[in-house]
Amino acid sequence: MQNYIKDVEKTLKNGDFKLTHRRKAVLGVLWDNKDKHLSAEEVYNLVKEKEPDVGLATVYRTLELFSGFGIVCSMDFGDGRMRYECIDSKNEGHHHHHIICLKCGKILEMAEDLLDDLEARVSRELSFKVLDHQLKIFGHCSECK
Amino acid sequence: MQNYIKDVEKTLKNGDFKLTHRRKAVLGVLWDNKDKHLSAEEVYNLVKEKEPDVGLATVYRTLELFSGFGIVCSMDFGDGRMRYECIDSKNEGHHHHHIICLKCGKILEMAEDLLDDLEARVSRELSFKVLDHQLKIFGHCSECK
């Protein structure tokens, strides 16, 4: 965690941005909830526990800033709000395959990268430079089906 | 096209809904733009060319109605608005794999279903009932890279 913060600080400094208290608080919340997929408002509420007078706009601006530096990634599960998760060295570059239960809304993950063949085909046949991908699988989880 | 309209009419009638002029106009626009991925507002503007006094709310309500009956499918490319495409017998049940150029916004399609193995694994290992999936591949197209 401490090293991670240092890394983020360095990354931001390269772009002439600072890791302020507010931003550090946002980062801390994301770090503590790496396994979740927090919405901006959820991040906001958690940050407010430590910094009661933070503004929602700051959270949005911070998330956008972090996004631009690849510190967090944002994802969309189709429920009308974005979700955010921080990226550390362990999951960097990994694509998440989200498995979404349509009944209870639970989200499972399959982090393995099984789409290499498909990506290779797209590259080759369409001469398309693949940068990223997202896979979502919808259905009913073991408890709901 | 005529047969298609009849089919849709029948489908709706089963649910005690009518295929009104307005709804037929929406369907016509979607049919004429099967290859595109129109947003609600784009559909609205196209419908207005034929039916100038249609309301945007009607377009939304129609798209939602059609969605519920599997007449259209909606998709989200992460640009803050939904896209709609009608489903006919030719592409019914097929999952679209969208390949999105991050520079020019062009959207290519790969309709083949290459994720069966992956779905089977999800089913087996997580005992998850797979109903649908979405795959999006981001990158740069042949013209932009």
Add this chain to the structure above:
DNA sequence: ATGGTTGCAAAAGATTTGCACCGGA
């Protein structure tokens, strides 16, 4: 006349922006 359908306007909800103020180098 009955009940689904519609247009309009207002509401809702997530996110962004304008702006004045603040606070650390």
Add this chain to the structure above:
DNA sequence: TCCGGTGCAAATCTTTTGCAACCAT
């Protein structure tokens, strides 16, 4: 002092909803 960072409120943008009018059966 200076300039990025911040909170607040207002604006934005897509989508939804309330409601009275409408239209076909």
